Amino acid sequence: MSRKKVIFSLIENETDRKVSHKKRHIGLLKKAQELMTLCEVEMDVIIYSPYSNEPKVFPNHGVAISTFRKFKEFATSENKKIW
Amino acid sequence: MSRKKVIFSLIENETDRKVSHKKRHIGLLKKAQELMTLCEVEMDVIIYSPYSNEPKVFPNHGVAISTFRKFKEFATSENKKIW
DNA sequence: CTAACTATAATTAGTGT
DNA sequence: CACACTAATTATAGTTA
Numbered sequence A, B: 001m002s003r004k005k006v007i008f009s010l011i012e013n014e015t016d017r018k019v020s021h022k023k024r025h026i027g028l029l030k031k032a033q034e035l036m037t038l039c040e041v042e043m044d045v046i047i048y049s050p051y052s053n054e055p056k057v058f059p060n061h062g063v064a065i066s067t068f069r070k071f072k073e074f075a076t077s078e079n080k081k082i083w
Numbered sequence C: 001c002t003a004a005c006t007a008t009a010a011t012t013a014g015t016g017t
Numbered sequence D: 001c002a003c004a005c006t007a008a009t010t011a012t013a014g015t016t017a
Helices: A014-038 A061-077 B014-038 B061-077
Strands: A042-048 A056-058 B042-048 B056-058
Touching: A014 A042, A014 A056, A014 B014, A042 A061, A042 B061, A056 A061, A061 B042, A061 B061, B014 B042, B014 B056, B042 B061, B056 B061
Parallel strands: none
Antiparallel strands: A042 A056, A042 B042, B042 B056
């Protein structure tokens, strides 16, 4: 995305992939924070990666739980067949 | 972010805010998709906004449920006091 | 391995239709 | 309203230390 266009598939080289992951992980959460702040949005992001033993929960555990519960309630009330 | 630097607070004008939300919502999910594809990452994003009656669940309901369950199991096993 | 730098690609605020 | 355009900002691949 900068010195070269991104090729839209898994980055084969492990070192490159790890570095890219770190940068993009930061970038994604920054974008998420901006969307929440600039517009009136409630959101959460949960990320699992091979580079960390624990999931990254954004913005925090409390919001993630609250948001997921609302999602589950919505899906149930809408009688969606997803459970 | 383009013709003007972004001011990091709620966009007061409702029309501007709605337009910005639409653009940034698309942009965020694109970045999320890229992170998943380029690096080996499992993730989900749930977004609530005043502009839609239903939450946006990315990449889909099944992944969101799976990811959230893993998060809950992790938190429980780690004996975190978050429930 | 990490972190800083920088050239270039990608995103997007403002604008026009 | 939605979409296309584009100037300007922001993100980041590759590089250097």
